[in-house]
Amino acid sequence: MAVVVRFVDKLGAIRESFIGIVHVKDTASTTLKQAIDDLLASKQLSIKQVRGQGYDGASNMRGEFNGLKALILKDNPSAHYIHCFAxxxxxxxxxxxxxxxxxxxxxxxxxxxxxxxxxxxxxxxxxxxxxxxxxxxxxxxxxxxxxxxxxxxxxxxxxxxxxxxxxxxxxxxxxxxxxxxxxxxxxxxxxxxxxxxxxxxxxxxxxxxxxxxxxxxxxxxxxxxxxxxxxxxxxxxxxxxxxx
Incomplete structure (x- = not known):
């Protein structure tokens, strides 16, 4: 799983940074959520800091109850979901x-x-x-x-x-x-x-x-x-x- 973060730097400019590729044993939403938590923690970041999340339209990503989007929103209601524009x-x-x-x-x-x-x-x-x-x-x-x-x-x-x-x-x-x-x-x-x-x-x-x-x-x-x-x-x- 490839993970990219978009953030605003100290000068107010919007930046995007590729922070890593994580090996996952399957594509279940719980597996992906744990991998993201671990990767963010290794970069001294927290899911609580996230203000947005975006993926494709697969059910394991955008599912209303058990999708990755929903699991992250349970931890952080401010992590608004946006369907990938591309x-x-x-x-x-x-x-x-x-x-x-x-x-x-x-x-x-x-x-x-x-x-x-x-x-x-x-x-x-x-x-x-x-x-x-x-x-x-x-x-x-x-x-x-x-x-x-x-x-x-x-x-x-x-x-x-x-x-x-x-x-x-x-x-x-x-x-x-x-x-x-x-x-x-x-x-x-x-x-x-x-x-x-x-x-x-x-x-x-x-x-x-x-x-x-x-x-x-x-x-x-x-x-x-x-x-x-x-x-x-x-x-x-x-x-x-x-x-x-």
Whole structure:
């Protein structure tokens, strides 16, 4: 289990510090709670000092009665729980990619393809798009894998490229889909798409994942020595810091 703390230093600046990786025998909430208590104690910190806690949406983490969130709140009611923002964005992307844009529906896939084709043709006629070898290739929404960051990067990039077409398909689902739950889901996603925070998160995560995806690919290459790997990691950290 990796543990990171965010705190305010003596100058009032917000800091984040990775304080350690702890081996846990299982992922039960009680095991995780004890590991966190022990790690904080080893750093001369206390769970009583915590004012916030954030994890993904797994039941062992956010469970109302026996989750890690609940166990910490029993010791410290001031440790307010916040669902991890990055994980929330992942869930939004998964909903879009799996349920509304790249599902098994051939009709939706054809609609996405035809809308994209019509937009490219219009842009070429109006001089807003260039033609040539390798340009204007057919694009589809990449299917995101729940545990692979690289797949999320591809999904975000393809969603940015196909955003107008995705909106058109969602509008179709909102009105004409036979399943009422899918109509409700489409309406909710369309509403979220209009918010500034969605646009901000989408572009920010696109930038972040482009750096981490490139680093991941480099680190998986054969023949990388430790010094080169360390330089790549430091370079990526510097690029991410520049986004702040």
């Amino acid at each position: 994980h929330q964005l992942q869930l939004v992307i998964l909903v879009v990619a799996k349920k509304h844009a790249v599902s098994a529906s051939c009709k939706r896939k054809d609609m996405l393809r035809e809308e994209k084709k019509a937009r490219v043709e219009k842009e070429i006629l109006e001089g807003e798009n260039k033609t040539g070898k390798g340009l204007n290739q057919e694009v589809s929404l990449a299917r995101a894998g729940d545990t692979r960051w690289g797949s999320y990067h591809r999904t975000i990039i393809s969603l940015l490229r196909l955003f107008p077409e995705v909106v058109t398909v969602l509008q179709y689902v909102k009105v004409d889909e036979d399943c009422s739950q899918q109509r409700i889901n489409a309406k909710g996603i369309l509403s979220y798409f209009k918010k500034l925070e969605f646009v901000f998160y989408m572009h920010l995560m696109g930038d972040i994942l482009s750096y981490t995806n490139a680093l991941s690919k480099h680190l998986q290459e054969k023949g990388k020595d430790l010094l080169e790997a360390a330089n790549l990691i430091n370079g990526t950290k510097g690029a991410l810091n520049d986004l702040r």
